[in-house]
Amino acid sequence: MNLSLLILLLVIFLVPTILQVRRQKARLNEMQQLQASLGVGDRVVTAAGLHGVVVALADGVVTLEISEGVSTNWDRAAIVSRQPAPVVPGGDAGASAPEHEA
Template sequence: MSFESLFLPLLIVLLAVPMFLQARKQKRAVQEQQKLQNSLTAGDRVMTTSGLFGTVVSSADDSIDLEIAPGVVTTWVRAAVREKVTTEEAAEAPATEQDEAAPAAEAKEAEGEQKDATDATSESSAQIAEPIEKQKTS
């Protein structure tokens, strides 16, 4: 047998095996995602594909209601849920953001107070335009 007669079967095997393995991997990922989305119940903390965290309030066949802030409930397609979030991870993320934001907010307040004091001592040459409603009626 020559190399030419083995070339075509070898080429087919080299292309078919990776394609088969990739399809199998993708099928498994889809099954896991469907299993997760079907297991969601009220009270579960989740993250959507857009990165929004929320708590499941209720669910229907193809949609799910998430509470994203106290008293703010939004409706999402079930497929938009990426993963369940443990309470430890969810508690750490907002606490970290608040800790970082607090010193920055205090610095801005102090800056604003200094600016207000400076503005009070110096007059501004800026003119204020009259409201648009008054401009239309005149």
């Protein structure tokens, strides 16, 4: 009885721990792929919440332009997400819209 209870307790505590470790490894791998695939012109967000555009890349350093003419250097590991390009109002959307006939 005591052995089966011990095995049950081990399973109850080990299974969630193993699943958590797998999720963390997957997230770490995803972050490393993102950081390795950065390119000039990418819009990114740092761990500190700073939004900017990549203007230069070195070994472990990313230079971000945070405002026109204002650039800062960040460790590549500080980049946590890539943002989609902004949508320009009145850009190409008007060209593909069908015309209404009167």
